[in-house]
Structure formats: C-alpha cells, structure tokens
Amino acid sequence: MKHVNVGLIGFGTVGAGVVECIQKNGALIGERAGITPVVARIADLDITSDRGVTVPKDVLTTDASSVIEADDIDVVVELVGGTTIAKDFILQALHRGKPVVTANKALLAEHGREIFAAAESSLADVYYEASVAGGIPIIKAMREGLVANRIQEIVGILNGTCNYILTTMEREEAGFDEVLSAAQAAGYAEADPGLDVDGIDAAHKTTILASLAYGEWFGMEPLYVEGIRAVTLQDIKYAADLGYKIKLLGIIRQEEANVQMRVHPALVSTNSLMGHVSHVFNAVWVKGDTVGSTMYYGRGAGREATASAVVADIVDVGLNLKFGSHRRVPAFQEHNGYARMTPMDATESRYYMRFQVANQPGVLATISGILAESDISIASVTQHEADQATVPLVILTYKAIEGNMQAALSRFRKLPMVVDEPVLIRIEDLD
Amino acid sequence: MKHVNVGLIGFGTVGAGVVECIQKNGALIGERAGITPVVARIADLDITSDRGVTVPKDVLTTDASSVIEADDIDVVVELVGGTTIAKDFILQALHRGKPVVTANKALLAEHGREIFAAAESSLADVYYEASVAGGIPIIKAMREGLVANRIQEIVGILNGTCNYILTTMEREEAGFDEVLSAAQAAGYAEADPGLDVDGIDAAHKTTILASLAYGEWFGMEPLYVEGIRAVTLQDIKYAADLGYKIKLLGIIRQEEANVQMRVHPALVSTNSLMGHVSHVFNAVWVKGDTVGSTMYYGRGAGREATASAVVADIVDVGLNLKFGSHRRVPAFQEHNGYARMTPMDATESRYYMRFQVANQPGVLATISGILAESDISIASVTQHEADQATVPLVILTYKAIEGNMQAALSRFRKLPMVVDEPVLIRIEDLD
Numbered sequence: 001m002k003h004v005n006v007g008l009i010g011f012g013t014v015g016a017g018v019v020e021c022i023q024k025n026g027a028l029i030g031e032r033a034g035i036t037p038v039v040a041r042i043a044d045l046d047i048t049s050d051r052g053v054t055v056p057k058d059v060l061t062t063d064a065s066s067v068i069e070a071d072d073i074d075v076v077v078e079l080v081g082g083t084t085i086a087k088d089f090i091l092q093a094l095h096r097g098k099p100v101v102t103a104n105k106a107l108l109a110e111h112g113r114e115i116f117a118a119a120e121s122s123l124a125d126v127y128y129e130a131s132v133a134g135g136i137p138i139i140k141a142m143r144e145g146l147v148a149n150r151i152q153e154i155v156g157i158l159n160g161t162c163n164y165i166l167t168t169m170e171r172e173e174a175g176f177d178e179v180l181s182a183a184q185a186a187g188y189a190e191a192d193p194g195l196d197v198d199g200i201d202a203a204h205k206t207t208i209l210a211s212l213a214y215g216e217w218f219g220m221e222p223l224y225v226e227g228i229r230a231v232t233l234q235d236i237k238y239a240a241d242l243g244y245k246i247k248l249l250g251i252i253r254q255e256e257a258n259v260q261m262r263v264h265p266a267l268v269s270t271n272s273l274m275g276h277v278s279h280v281f282n283a284v285w286v287k288g289d290t291v292g293s294t295m296y297y298g299r300g301a302g303r304e305a306t307a308s309a310v311v312a313d314i315v316d317v318g319l320n321l322k323f324g325s326h327r328r329v330p331a332f333q334e335h336n337g338y339a340r341m342t343p344m345d346a347t348e349s350r351y352y353m354r355f356q357v358a359n360q361p362g363v364l365a366t367i368s369g370i371l372a373e374s375d376i377s378i379a380s381v382t383q384h385e386a387d388q389a390t391v392p393l394v395i396l397t398y399k400a401i402e403g404n405m406q407a408a409l410s411r412f413r414k415l416p417m418v419v420d421e422p423v424l425i426r427i428e429d430l431d
Numbered sequence: 432m433k434h435v436n437v438g439l440i441g442f443g444t445v446g447a448g449v450v451e452c453i454q455k456n457g458a459l460i461g462e463r464a465g466i467t468p469v470v471a472r473i474a475d476l477d478i479t480s481d482r483g484v485t486v487p488k489d490v491l492t493t494d495a496s497s498v499i500e501a502d503d504i505d506v507v508v509e510l511v512g513g514t515t516i517a518k519d520f521i522l523q524a525l526h527r528g529k530p531v532v533t534a535n536k537a538l539l540a541e542h543g544r545e546i547f548a549a550a551e552s553s554l555a556d557v558y559y560e561a562s563v564a565g566g567i568p569i570i571k572a573m574r575e576g577l578v579a580n581r582i583q584e585i586v587g588i589l590n591g592t593c594n595y596i597l598t599t600m601e602r603e604e605a606g607f608d609e610v611l612s613a614a615q616a617a618g619y620a621e622a623d624p625g626l627d628v629d630g631i632d633a634a635h636k637t638t639i640l641a642s643l644a645y646g647e648w649f650g651m652e653p654l655y656v657e658g659i660r661a662v663t664l665q666d667i668k669y670a671a672d673l674g675y676k677i678k679l680l681g682i683i684r685q686e687e688a689n690v691q692m693r694v695h696p697a698l699v700s701t702n703s704l705m706g707h708v709s710h711v712f713n714a715v716w717v718k719g720d721t722v723g724s725t726m727y728y729g730r731g732a733g734r735e736a737t738a739s740a741v742v743a744d745i746v747d748v749g750l751n752l753k754f755g756s757h758r759r760v761p762a763f764q765e766h767n768g769y770a771r772m773t774p775m776d777a778t779e780s781r782y783y784m785r786f787q788v789a790n791q792p793g794v795l796a797t798i799s800g801i802l803a804e805s806d807i808s809i810a811s812v813t814q815h816e817a818d819q820a821t822v823p824l825v826i827l828t829y830k831a832i833e834g835n836m837q838a839a840l841s842r843f844r845k846l847p848m849v850v851d852e853p854v855l856i857r858i859e860d861l862d
Contacts, residue, residue: 021579021721031646031766032578129576135722137576145560145568147463148452148742215462273707273728290452291566291739294729297704298722308722311579325754335462 002030004037004318007067009089010079011044011060014103014130016051017307018077023053029311035318037311041067068093075317077310078102083110094118094126099320101313103130103306106195109204112217116332125320126331127313132205133158133282135305136298137312142212142286143329149288150337151213154252155430158205160280160300161189161196162228162248166265167278170236170245176229188280198227199248199263206250209284210261213252215335218261224344226264235354235423238394239267242380244352245275249428253347257339260347267352267427273297274430285430293430345403350379350427355393358417359386363393366415374408376400390419396427433461435468435749438498440520441510442475442491445534445561447482448738449508454484460742466749468742472498499524506748508741509533514541525549525557530751532744534561534737537626540635543648547763556751557762558744563636564589564713566736567729568743573643573717574760580719581768582644585683586861589636591711591731592620592627593659593679597696598709601667601676607660619711629658630679630694637681640715641692644683646766649692655775657695666785666854669825670698673811675783676706680859684778688770691778698783698858704728705861716861724861776834781810781858786824789848790817794824797846805839807831821850827858 006022008015022029022037030036042055043064061067068076068089076093080086083106090107093100095118102108108115108131119126129139133156142151157163161183168179180197183189195201203225211217228248239246244267253260268274273295277283282300287293299305320326357363364381371378377398383391397405405424412422437453439446453460453468461467473486474495492498499507499520507524511517514537521538524531526549533539539546539562550557560570564587573582588594592614599610611628614620626632634656642648659679670677675698684691699705704726708714713731718724730736751757788794795812802809808829814822828836836855843853 017721025579025581025721028581028766028768029578032574032764033760034764136725137572140571140576141568143463144747145571145743146739147460147746148456148739150456150459271707273704276702276704276707288739290448290456290735290742292730292736294567294727296725296727298725304721305723308577308579308719311721312576315578316575319756319759323754323756323759325750325756325759328750328754328756328759329464333463333465335459337459 001035001322004035004314004321005040005072005074006037006077006314007070007073007075008039008042008077008079009064009067010081011042011047011051012079013303014306014310015042015079016053017303018079018310019053019055021304021307021311029315033315033319035315035322037314037318041070041073043067064089065092068096068098073098074321075099075101075314077314078104083107087111090115091118094122094124097122097124099125099317101127101310101317103128103310105131105201105204105208109207109220112211112219112332116217119331123326125317125326127316129313130306130309132208133284133296134298134300134302135308136282136284136296136300137309138284138296139212141296142209146286146288146291149290151286151288152254153287154209154213154284155274155428156206156209156250156284157247157274157277157282158250158300159196159202159248160282161193162202163277164188164280165197166228166231166236166246166248169233170240173233175233176231197229199225202248202250203263206252206261206263209250210252210259211332214259214337215333217332222261222341224262224264228265231265235425238354239352240270242396243270244268244427245270246425247274251428254338255342258342259338260342262344262347265425267425268430272430345406347402348399349402350399350429351397351405352425352427353395354423355412355418356390356420357393358419359389359391360417363417366417367393367412370408370411371397374404376404376408432466432753435466435745435752436471436503436505437468437508437745438501438504438506439470439473439508439510440495440498441512442473442478442482443510444734445737445741446473446475446510447484448734449510449741450484450486452735452738452742460746464746464750466746466753468745468749472501472504474498495520496523499527499529504529505752506530506532506745508745509535514538518542521546522549525553525555528553528555530556530748532558532741532748534559534741536562536632536635536639540638540651543642543650543763547648550762554757556748556757558747560744561737561740563639564715564727565729565731565733566739567713567715567727567731568740569715569727570643572727573640577717577719577722580721582717582719583685584718585640585644585715586705586859587637587640587681587715588678588705588708588713589681589731590627590633590679591713592624593633594708595619595711596628597659597662597667597677597679600664601671604664606664607662628660630656633679633681634694637683637692637694640681641683641690642763645690645768646764648763653692653772655693655695659696662696666856669785670783671701673827674701675699675858676701677856678705682859685769686773689773690769691773693775693778696856698856699861703861776837778833779830780833781830781860782828782836783856783858784826785854786843786849787821787851788824789850790820790822791848794848797848798824798843801839801842802828805835807835807839
C-alpha cells in the first residue's frame, strides 16, 4: 500500500483544512511515513460553497453513505460534528469494518462506549487525536508516550473560546458579555455559545482524557461542570492583584485509587506555566507516577491545527492498513486504573471568595466565624477602604473540603450583611 | 505474544529505573497495551552493587553479548551510554535482527547513520524516545503526532544540568563556579561537566531533532555550539532587569528551505512559556506550518523520567513484534525537507551586549558608531551612574546579521575604552 484513500464526511472549516494540509504536505508525508493520504471523496450537503481549496468536481458528493460504502475508500474521516448523524455515519463505517478518524468529542464523550464496541466487533481502528486539544498530540501522548505511567493528575485548559474570552476580559478590562459579543463577531465564539462558555465542551474533553487515563469510558455523568458566565472582570482584577489568573480548567485527579473529575473556573498562579496559556491556546498538564510533571501546549481548535491532528490519525490508520496492524493501539482499552469516583463534595481545594458586604462592624467576625465552624482556614483577607455602604471582601482559604465550603456558602447567602450572591472560585496549585 | 522479554545492557541509574517501572507498572501496561514487558536479563560489569531494586540473581550477568545473543530476548535495551562499547552492543543486536531501545543521544548524534543503516538492512526497530528531553514524548510527537507538518522552528531547553545551574545562579544570586560545584555535590552535574555545560549534550539532542524534522541525519558537524561557562550572575541580573531570563537553547529554524542549527545561551522573555521552564526541566517548542506553535515540557533526565520513555519504547517494539509491524515507524526516514544549511554568520538575531567601559566622554558615541557602520540598530541602552573608573554598558539590538555582529565585536575588542572581553548573548523571541 502506497496511498490511503480518504473519504471525508463534512466539508466545513476543518474538512477544508484537512484537504489543504494533504494537498500541501501530502508528498512530504509520503516520504516520511511511506504512505500518502489522498482525498478520494468528500461528502457534504453543501458542495457548491467556496472553501478556499480546489478539489476535482467528481470528488464531491452529497451522499455520505456512498462514500462510506465505496470499496476504494480506506478510511472514513467524520467531521460533521454533533451526536446524531455523525454517530450513524461512524457506526455505518465500523459495521463495514472500515477505519474511522474523527474530531468529534461530544459524540465520543456521550456515545463512546457504543462506538468502541462497534469498532471492537469489526476489528476496525478509531482514531480521535483532534477531539482533545486540537493540534496537540495529547491522545498519542496519553495512550503511547505515557503508557508506563499511572496517571496521578491531569489539568487542562481545553476550551479555546473560554480561554480567549478570559484573556481578553483581562487584557481589555471588559466584561464577559461584551467580550463574548466581540468574540462571536470575530468568529472565535459560536452564535450559540453554551457548549463553550458553560463548560460542556471542556467537559467532553476532560472525560475523554480521564477515560484514557483510568480505563473506563466514563461518559458525562460523573462530571461536575461549571462554566465561565459568572466570572466577572472584578474577580479577574482581584485575582491578578493576588498573583493569579482565572482559567477554565478540566481537572482529573487520583487520590488513593479514587478519581475526581471536574470542570470549573479556577485561579492559577500568574507565575505558573498554566498562567501563561493565553488567547485561544490550550494546554494539558499530565502528572504520571514515573515521568513526573509534563505539559503539552498548542492551538486547541481552528482549521489548521485540527487538520494537523486529523491527518496524523489518517497516517496512523494508513500504517495499520499497510502493516495489517489494525487495533495495534485500540481506540479504547479498558483497564483497571481506579476504584471509584470521588464525589464533588469530598474533593479538596483552596478557595477564592468575594463577598459584597455591608460596611458595618462585625462583618468580618461573622464571616470568619462561619468559616472556622466549617473547618476552613483563612489564608488571606483583603478589604479595601471605601466610603460606600457596601464593600468587596476577598478571602483566600487554605485547603478545605468542598462539602464544608458549600455548607458555609449556604449560610453566607442567608446573612443580611452579605448583599449579592457570594463568589466562589477554586484555586489550583500545580507543581 | 503476551510478554516482551527485555534484555537490559547497563544497570546504572536509568537501568534500575526501568526495572523499577516495569516491576511497579508492568501489569497495568499489560492491561493497557496487550503486552507486558518482563526484564528477562540484565548485563552490567557490576552486578553486586545495590540499585534499590530487587531482581532474581539468575537475571544478572556480566556478559552483555550473551544477553544480546539469547534467543528468548525480544528487545535489547542499551543503557550503557557513550559511543564505544554501546555502539558495538547495538550493532551486534541489529545484525542479529534484534530490535533495540536506547537512550544514547551521543551515540545517535555521532553514529546515527551507521546504526540506522544496520537497522535497515536487518529490518529491525530502533527506538530512542529517551535520547531527547527525557520523559517528554517528543520523538513520538515529531515522528508521528506532527507528521503532517513542515517544521518551521524548534527551540529547546534540552539540558537539565545547564537549566538547573542557570536557574540556581538567578535564585541564589551565585556565580557559575559556585553553583556548578554545589550541583556536582548534589548529583545534578557530572564530575566532568563539559558534556553538559559546554553545550555538547544539548547539541546531541538538537541534531537529533533537526534530523527528524528535515530528513537528513546531520551529525554534529553543521552545529554551532556555545556553552554556559561564560554566563555571569551580572548578565543574569541585567537580563532580568530588562525582562529576560538566560537559557541554554537548542535552536533549529528553517528559512526559505535553508536550515540553521545552533546551541547557545540566549535571552528569552520572562513572560514567555520558555522563561518559566526552570530547574532541571526541559521544554521543546515546535512550530509547524499546519499546527502552529506547540510546546512539550517535562523532566529531561533522571532515573524515573528516562525510564518512562524507555518503557514506552519497549511497548512500541513489543507491539511491532506482536503485529509483525517492524519498522512501521522507521528509526529514521530520509526525506527531502531542506535545501542547505545556513552558515552561522548568515543567521539573524537580536543581541544583548555588555561592555565594561572606561568612564569617559565619547564611549557611547564610538560604540554606537561601530554598530551603525555594521548595520546594527540599537533597541535600548542602559548605563547606570557610577563613580568607578569603568562602568557596565548594556545594549540590546534589533535583528542583525551574525556576521556583522561578529565583525563589530572584533572592532570592540580592539578599543582601549572597552576594558574586558565584551559579552554577547543572542535574544530569542518566541511567538
């Protein structure tokens, strides 16, 4: 085998990027890998719009099934997205024994078990490097490069849109809504931004990474998810004064064989590597018991970066076809990596809290008293002088148990002296 | 195949780490990968010293050849180091058609062509993930994860000892000699530190990365190499004042099909990711035409991190044995990635210069005049007030041509007003 015939389903941004990458670098890839990817067929409902790449007319079709069923197609690349027809296409390909490359994190996070079972029964490959952190080869690192490690911790900035919004709020001193609107206008955020700003997309990626680390396809159910809509410029500024940036993190951590998984905004030190991951960039921090701390950084989305990962997967599939080594590295391999899921209430964090409180005696005594009763130690308190009737009070805590903190929070909400909803953001210290 | 029988040649720090990793995580690796590494034989001249791991007596031998020749050994892991007997062992294994895993950067950098030719003629695998940047899976990223990319730039902090020394000089405000002695006492630096502090080890790794990127096994000859012995605490402090850290970098850059390769200390922005790579950590910045900027970070040396990479290679070899997919990813694949090497004199950099100059009129006029005549623009000048007869003068330049800068430097050396040898450190801006 010298050529891999690629059948592309979905000719959107990433699809066009894949075509462009293969057109530009196909010959070089052939020299390096011994197999050259060729875009043999492209299916999309819209085959007339200009995608900025030139393809022969007879390559294009509106009939995805015909591409999947074609005998001369070696690998089906699903770039439709979503969890409905994309799933049908992938299952159709796998039932035919045809290898699949996909960038579809939502589909894998929600229906991975079904897809991997289909792949197993037909002994077909499924590769999905582009599903997590775009162009960063993190799936390959997790499944192959770090195979000798028990994974102790994964912390990722996994959603470029959120990181762009948070970075821009800080740099331009603008509020969330304003930056989101600008991001939508500039094409950095979807018209319906919920998947990104509510943390769902980061959660999809987090559960995929956790599944690879611990050998059970978790799905979305065990995940605690909080997005960035509640992050204010005020908190970004206060965090900066205290030496922190606010990032949306996917956090996976193993403690005594139990695993916790969560997605939420968090304060990370301005002086940490994570604190320097800005704009649309992604980064994944992986700590293994043998390798120690590692980090992987790059563009988490976009036409070209995603194409880089998709084409690398096509090459892996092509090499497996050439060598008859299908499922050399299976799409997903169950293994016994953990005992049980740690409930969110049992996790431990340090916390940043901001209260808008009445400017009157006894406020700090009351709040610090509730914290003490909840077994939460205060690390620092900042209350600026003010003439107003209410003032902001910022408290950082030492490590405390989430359940205790939530109980304290319920009590704070009932205090007449606490004017607005108290703000609670966890702090992540990465060594 | 369910087990991979490993024959270990060299039972030093890394060898013991490999044994420990397999003992600790072998079962997990087996569940994940479908093959379990087993340390079947260990050869070392010293088989009596305590390595902190327990192995059955009959596994140990002083006869490396017997391990290489044993029919039940599936893969030979060379951890002897150096370029003499290690080479003999590897060639012996390859001539027997036996796959090899090695961490030996010096050997590959200097004799890679011969080793890869032997591997090609016997169709055997050679894996060497641990040879560059220790536990970071950068070889896998370069050969597989980024296969779809033309590599435009690689910049690496590739020597943990140098990074430890430079970081410690800065943090403890100590001189090079003092920190080197302490590092030697603590085991962070060798008794003969030349391989590290003179940049040779970083150069070995740089030429390996460049070879993978551009498809010619370059060897050491085209490399410009400068170590860190001349880096002073004074320059580290002045650089910090200007917003920079000093790092020993391996730099590979392609411009119009020409490639430059060099190893030298450089100023990198304190606010960059590279500026935050401290202590013994390594990082490799890789820019591809499709993926854009990526970075890989982790421990570049040490018993455990290196073992993580070696065991990952053993698994890759084992999978190839299991699937009959030898040389699925060849040890080294020639390809046509560049036109010619850019001579050092033709490279462009920004520069940091420090002069110790006579405290007299006309000094700045003379120096800036020479720079202007050499077509070098000044970006900033710092001369602190002083009562002494001589004062330090620090100049940062805009981008200039290395040959012009060296010509200017020769003229500066001849000026009576310039008291000591002028200091010249290049500045690297990574976007």
